[in-house]
Amino acid sequence: MNKLIYANTKNSDLLYLLKMNIPDPFFFLENDKGSFVFLDSREFGVFQEKNKNTEISAILLDPIISKLQASGNYSLPNLAKEIISNYSNSSKLLVPDNFPLNVFNSLKESNFDISVDSDLFPARKIKGSLEIDFIKDNLDKTKKVFSLIENILKEAMIKDDFLYHKDGFLSSELIKDMVSNSLFKDKMFNFEGIIISSGPQSSMPHHPGSGKILANQPIICDIFPRSLENNYFADMTRTYVKGRASNELKNIFNGVLSVQEKMISKIKPGESGKHFYDLTCKEFNNLGFFSSSEEGFIHGLGHGLGLDVHEGPYLNKLGEEVLYPGNIVTIEPGLYYKKTGGIRIEDVVVITGSGCENLTNYHKMLEIK
Numbered sequence: 001m002n003k004l005i006y007a008n009t010k011n012s013d014l015l016y017l018l019k020m021n022i023p024d025p026f027f028f029l030e031n032d033k034g035s036f037v038f039l040d041s042r043e044f045g046v047f048q049e050k051n052k053n054t055e056i057s058a059i060l061l062d063p064i065i066s067k068l069q070a071s072g073n074y075s076l077p078n079l080a081k082e083i084i085s086n087y088s089n090s091s092k093l094l095v096p097d098n099f100p101l102n103v104f105n106s107l108k109e110s111n112f113d114i115s116v117d118s119d120l121f122p123a124r125k126i127k128g129s130l131e132i133d134f135i136k137d138n139l140d141k142t143k144k145v146f147s148l149i150e151n152i153l154k155e156a157m158i159k160d161d162f163l164y165h166k167d168g169f170l171s172s173e174l175i176k177d178m179v180s181n182s183l184f185k186d187k188m189f190n191f192e193g194i195i196i197s198s199g200p201q202s203s204m205p206h207h208p209g210s211g212k213i214l215a216n217q218p219i220i221c222d223i224f225p226r227s228l229e230n231n232y233f234a235d236m237t238r239t240y241v242k243g244r245a246s247n248e249l250k251n252i253f254n255g256v257l258s259v260q261e262k263m264i265s266k267i268k269p270g271e272s273g274k275h276f277y278d279l280t281c282k283e284f285n286n287l288g289f290f291s292s293s294e295e296g297f298i299h300g301l302g303h304g305l306g307l308d309v310h311e312g313p314y315l316n317k318l319g320e321e322v323l324y325p326g327n328i329v330t331i332e333p334g335l336y337y338k339k340t341g342g343i344r345i346e347d348v349v350v351i352t353g354s355g356c357e358n359l360t361n362y363h364k365m366l367e368i369k
Contacts (some may be wrong), residue, residue, distance in 0.1 A: 002084065002093045003030040003120055004078075012307040013121050015095070015231060026061075027080065028156045031088050035136055038083055040065070046177065059087070069181030084112070084294070091246045096120055123249055125304055125312055126326035130351055131232065135305065135328055135361045138227050138234035141186040141350060143362045145179045146238055149221055153368040156329045158215040164243055172196040172209035179223060181311040182213045188234070192309050195222035195237075196319070201237070202342040205299050205334060216243040218341040235330050237346035242368050249343070252335050253366045256343045259283045259333045263301065264347065267331065268355045275317025277301045280333055295337050302330035305348055328353040 005028040010333030011017040014028055018037065027038040035056045037045055047058050064082055080103050084093070093107065108113050127135070147175035153265040156163040156170050160188045163170035166206055176194045183190065197209030211292025213219060222237040239256075241249060262283055284291065290298045305315040305328050313321040315329060323329070329351070346359035 001032065002090055004028070004080070004084070004093050004095050004099070005104060005120070006080070007096075007098065011096075011098070012311070013124070015307055016121065016124050017053075018047075018056070019052070020047070021272075022047070027057060027083055029087055031090065033087060033089070036087055037334070038064075042120055043162065043344050065089065077098065077103045080107060081110060090113065094120065109223065117250055122312075125321075126324055127306065127328050129325070129352065131306065132326075132328065132359070133347065134227065134230040134232040135234065138188065138225070138230070138232055139236060139360050141183065141188050142223055142236050143225060143360070144186070145182050146221065146252060146279040146362060147234065148178065148182055149175060149238075150240070152369060153219075153240060155241055156213075159244050161215050163215055165211045168289055169212060170213045171225060172198070172213060173211075175221075176209075182225075183225050187228040189361065190223075191226045192224055192251060192352050194224075195220060197342075199341060201336050201340070202296075203336045203340075205336060213242070216241060216245065216247075218249060218343055220342055222344065222346065226309070232305055233305055233307070235305055235309060235346060235348060236362070237332055237344045237368065238344045238362075239345065240368050241366055244341070245367050248340055250339065250341045250366065251293075255287045255289050256333050256335055256345050258287065260331055260345050260347070262322075263333065264331055264349060264356060264358060267323070267329075267349065267351070269323050269325050269327075269351050269353065271312050272322050273301075273315035273329075277316050277319060284333075284335070289335055296335055297333065298336055299334065302332050302346075304329055325351050325353050 197221040199214040201207040224235040302315040304311040332346030336342035347354040
């Protein structure tokens with residue numbers, strides 16, 4: 001069986017395998033002969049210089065391309081066929097779900113036995129000690145910006161239901177700018193954005209947040225930056241209220257916190273992500289927080305974290321994968337109501353032999369005076 005990819009290292013499987021950035025798309029082939037990366041002269045020498053994986057061989061593409069051009073047959077599909085014919089003994093191919101459609105169709109028309117799999121390298125889900133250290137370090141840098149947010153909210157003044165900071169209104173955009181600048185100093189970057197949503201916006205789990213920050217209302221802060229040094233993500237959420245939280249908001253916060261703590265204590269290897277999602281639903285129901293399709297607990301419990309901010313295994317209603325030691329996942333229960341807003345709390349844990357270890361370890365408080 002051949003595993004064939006055509007992408008650049010924005011593809012996380014290739015970044016995982018090669019551990020270097022290659023900006024232009026290229027073919028990668030893995031089979032019983034070995035693992036091969038096919039590069040033209042622009043990237044070939046750099047790869048040879050940086051590559052530390054002796055199991056991956058670099059093949060210079062220029063002679064193959066020149067041969068196809070000389071016969072008037074150069075095209076991306078024909079290049080793929082030439083690579084397979086020279087470096088494989090099998091016509092069976094396994095490609096990712098983002099494989100180029102024109103190449104896929106041409107290979108299929110040429111009688112290749114081609115299948116699609118979105119999980120070509122499941123070993124990515126089991127993190128080694130170095131990867132765990134990367135993510136823990138990224139979380140430590142992310143915790144620094146939560147301390148910054150807390151200080152900004154402490155400094156802010158309440159006037160007419162809005163927050164003022166220094167010379168003007170405190171806005172979602174202003175907090176995002178300060179967070180981004182602080183993260184960048186630590187070589188962290190918000191590739192996927194930032195969520196700073198307050199009031200009614202917080203009732204929508206992935207509303208990015210915009211405009212003035214409201215006093216006495218929930219402020220969801222969800223920050224998920226990527227390291228510019230090691231390429232791994234962090235992911236962390238806290239919910240604050242500047243001023244006084246209503247009794248209803250306090251009750252919701254305490255419910256979310258209680259469920260999160262309970263799930264962190266229960267999660268362990270050998271059970272599926274769906275199992276823990278179902279337990280979360282039961283815990284919320286037992287506390288009297290019932291859900292519909294639009295309100296209550298309306299998303300999964302968590303997801304894998306690594307070179308992608310969202311990757312397997314998933315802890316949701318479709319999460320059939322069993323958890324194993326070395327999986328790194330988020331635990332982020334939340335409750336969302338149109339009239340009161342939303343509360344979400346998120347930590348990152350690594351699955352151990354008998355349970356899990358919390359890699360975030362940062363305080364959880366609702367009100368900031």
